[in-house]
Amino acid sequence: MNYINFQQLQAKLGNRSRSAIYVDLETGRLPHPIKMGRRSYWIEHQVDQHIQDLQGGLDDNS
Structure with missing residues (x-):
């Protein structure tokens, strides 16, 4: 099982902002x-x- 930190999560989500991730x-x-x-x-x-x-x-909405 791999764990990722906040910076890795941000990168995985296309460098999404901290506030957007909290939302x-x-x-x-x-x-x-x-x-x-x-x-x-x-x-x-x-x-x-x-x-x-x-x-x-x-994909379902396309």
């Missing part, structure tokens, strides 16, 4: 992070799955 977290468009001490980490395959699910929803 995505609040609306459930991204999985919530795991806190380890003061840092937050995301499970990479969960992020990838969320991205695929969102892309699938876009």
Whole structure:
């Protein structure tokens, strides 16, 4: 299982802004992070799955 930090998450999401990522977290468009001490980490395959699910929803609307 691979964990990614905030900067890696940002890069994976096309350098999305910090505030936009927090909005995505609040609306459930991204999985919530795991806190380890003061840092937050995301499970990479969960992020990838969320991205695929969102892309699938876009494909359905085409």
